[in-house]
Structures are given as structure tokens and as C-alpha cells.
Amino acid sequence: MNFESKFDLSANADKKIQEIKKAMAYxxxxxxxxxxxxxxxxxxxxxxxxxxxxxxILHRHKELxxxxxxxxxxxxxxxxxxALIIYPMIIPILLLDIMxxxxxxxxxxxxxxxxxxxxxxxxxxxxxxxYLNIIQKINCAYCSYGNGVIAYAREIFSxxxxxxxxxxxxxxxxxxxxxxxENFSEFGDADTFVKKYMTxxxxxxxxx
Numbered sequence: 001m002n003f004e005s006k007f008d009l010s011a012n013a014d015k016k017i018q019e020i021k022k023a024m025a026y027x028x029x030x031x032x033x034x035x036x037x038x039x040x041x042x043x044x045x046x047x048x049x050x051x052x053x054x055x056x057i058l059h060r061h062k063e064l065x066x067x068x069x070x071x072x073x074x075x076x077x078x079x080x081x082x083a084l085i086i087y088p089m090i091i092p093i094l095l096l097d098i099m100x101x102x103x104x105x106x107x108x109x110x111x112x113x114x115x116x117x118x119x120x121x122x123x124x125x126x127x128x129x130x131y132l133n134i135i136q137k138i139n140c141a142y143c144s145y146g147n148g149v150i151a152y153a154r155e156i157f158s159x160x161x162x163x164x165x166x167x168x169x170x171x172x173x174x175x176x177x178x179x180x181x182e183n184f185s186e187f188g189d190a191d192t193f194v195k196k197y198m199t200x201x202x203x204x205x206x207x208x
Contacts, residue, residue, distance in 0.1 A: 021182065051125055061130035068133040090142065097149045104156050113159050121152040154178060166197055 053061065072080070101118060108115055126132070126140040158178035166184040173181075185193040 017182075051128060053130075058130055064131045066133060068135050071133055071135055087142070089146070093146050093149050096153055100153045100156050108156075108159070111163055113163060116152065116155045116159065118152055121148040121155070123148060167193060 104113075104115055107113075122145070124141055124144050126144065127137045129137075129140075132140065155178075158180050161178075162180045162184070166180075168181065168184045168187050170187040185196060
């Protein structure tokens with residue numbers, strides 16, 4: 001197989017990939033639309049980041065609320081004791097939050113990469129739900145913060161990867177790919193990597 005035929009195959013593969021990506025984007029939009037319809041059935045609106053329910057719905061939420069003491073005493077002892085492992089995890093999560101924030105504020109300014117907006121990943125609206133007691137609200141805030149920090153850090157490191165090493169892995173990534181991964185050069189495709197990412201050494205275009 002000569003170089004030209006190889007190039008044609010590559011072009012056809014790229015075209016197919018783009019078609020699949022468009023189909024996936026359409027399905028994601030359709031899914032988002034259907035989920036929005038389901039949310040509309042719950043009859044709430046958003047004001048200043050807080051969900052506002054209609055009075056009847058809010059009254060029903062309060063009726064279904066299980067008090068903190070009843071919630072705690074009905075839990076298994078091992079579940080309660082597991083809190084001694086769960087809550088101390090807030091320390092490494094907090095350290096990760098601080099360190100990646102410092103990292104991006106120093107390094108991204110050097111690399112001319114737009115800073116990731118931390119606030120976009122810190123979402124705590126579940127703590128306003130009337131059918132949750134104080135323990136459940138604390139747990140929700142804990143999970144929101146932990147997952148928010150992980151997503152925030154992943155966004156920062158995906159931008160770092162795009163800047164320094166935009167090459168796909170040879171093996172499948174079990175945890176899934178970040179949004180920029182599909183634009184990386186294929187594993188072993190030295191020509192594309194050098195042509196696309198190394199033309200202007202250390203001044204690659206990086207999109208946030």
C-alpha cells in the first residue's frame with residue numbers, strides 16, 4: 001500500500017469519526033432535552049442558584065422529611081462508624097483543591113492557558129431541599145465538594161495534557177475520556193504530532 005492510499009484511508013477514518021461525533025452530540029442534546037422535560041414535571045424554578053418549588057410540592061417535601069435523630073438511630077452501627085473514615089477524607093480533598101488552584105494560577109499564566117473557573121464546579125443546591133435533614137444535607141455537601149474538586153482538577157489536568165502531551169493512549173481508558181482527548185494525535189502518529197503540536201515549540205494553542 002503506497003503513501004497516497006494510506007492517506008485516503010486516514011481521511012476516510014477521520015470523516016467517519018467526525019460523523020460519529022456529530023451523532024453523539026445530537027444524542028446528548030436530545031438526552032438533555034428529555035431530562036429538562038422531566039425536571040419541568042417537578043415544578044420548580046431557579047433563583048440565584050436555588051431551586052424554588054411550588055407550595056404544594058414544598059409541603060410534600062416537608063412531610064417526607066425524616067428527622068436527623070430518627071435517621072441516625074435507624075442506621076447500622078458499621079454505617080455510623082464508617083463516618084470516621086469518610087469525613088477525614090475532606091483533608092486530602094481540600095489539599096488537592098488548594099494545590100491545583102495554586103498550580104493553575106502560576107503555570108497556566110506562564111503557558112497562556114485560560115484559567116479554569118473553580119466556581120463552575122462547586123455546586124451545592126441540594127442542601128436547600130426540604131426533604132433532607134441536617135445529616136443528609138452535610139453528606140450532600142460533602143459529595144458535591146468532593147466530586148466538584150475532582151472534576152475541577154480533571155479539567156485543569158486535561159488542559160495540561162493538551163498542552164504538554166496531546167497523544168492518545170494505545171490502551172482503552174476505563175474511566176472514560178475528557179472532552180479534549182478526541183482531538184489528540186493517535187498513538188504512534190509522529191507526523192501528526194510534530195506537524196500539529198510541535199510547530200511552535202511550547203506555544204501550542206490550548207482551548208479551555
